[in-house]
Amino acid sequence: MTLQNLDLALRVDEPSKPTDVNIADERSFYERWEHSNRSCLMVMKYTMDKSIKECVPKTERAKDLLEYVKANYTKVDKAEMATHLKLLTTTVYDGVSGVRDHIIKLRHYFNKANEMKVELGENFLKWLILESLPVSFDAVKLTYNALKEEWTLEELMSIVVQHEVSLKKNETHSLGLVIDQVSNMKKKPPHKNFGGFKQFKRKGNSNQGTSNASASSNAAKSEKFKRKCNFCHKIGHKQADCLKL
Incomplete structure (x- = not known):
């Protein structure tokens, strides 16, 4: 009703009916109010719930009808x-x-x-x-x-x-x-002794390796000295190294 400019009767009380037909402004305003009042009453009666419509007293002014409904039928859920x-x-x-x-x-x-x-x-x-x-x-x-x-x-x-x-x-x-x-930790290279365990060489294996090497060297030396020269028949050198040739 506001969009159609029909709510004048809801905003303004009923003006006094003009008695002098020569006052054009008063007569025009009253006619506008009367048209608004009829339109508002019609809209409210057609949109009102039937159970409420049957209990509402008859009134000639739309504003009075609206106030009555508001005071008695406002629903509070x-x-x-x-x-x-x-x-x-x-x-x-x-x-x-x-x-x-x-x-x-x-x-x-x-x-x-x-x-x-x-x-x-x-x-x-x-x-x-x-x-x-x-x-x-x-x-x-x-x-x-x-x-x-x-x-x-x-x-x-x-x-x-x-x-x-x-x-x-x-x-x-x-x-x-x-x-x-976290980024700095990712950039650092892993420590050699990761996990707190040191890597030790086994002493037994090291000594055994050294002993094996010494034994091989001694065996080679003893084998060298046991050889016999084919020319002078002396032990200790080969024929190629013999001084008597």
Whole structure:
């Protein structure tokens, strides 16, 4: 009706009926109001629930009909109200969505409850917001409780959001240090004595090898000296090395 400019009768009380036909402005305004009133009555009666329509007293003014229905047939869904109250009092910050969105969500539940005639003060909402935050926001809670003056909801949101930004900066810095340490460990070559065990040579094997080498050398020497020269028939050299040739 607003889009079609038919809500004049709902916004303005009925003007007095013009008695002087010569006053064109008053007559034109009254005709507009009368047309709006008839249109609003027709729309409301055709769109109204049948059970309500049968109980509504007859009236000639659309504004009176609207006020009567509003006062007597406004539906308050108790289940819906309980849902909003439960969400308001049990929703806690998950640390993922962002604390600003979390506070906006709580304010939505708070406003819905107030629309259903549940009178909740702003201080109660601020207390709920602080209680729904994790222990990392304890500094904000202590500051709020220690100060004498009250913060507005906008001030509380601004302070809490700034605190979360500071927390994320510190967390990112710590995470960066850990990543650097891991990268440095990967770049270092593995230690020769990896695992803390030293590699020792077996003494038995070493001595045995030395003994075998000495024995082979002595055997070669003894074999050399046992040879007999074919020319002078003396032992100790070969014929090619004989001095008598």
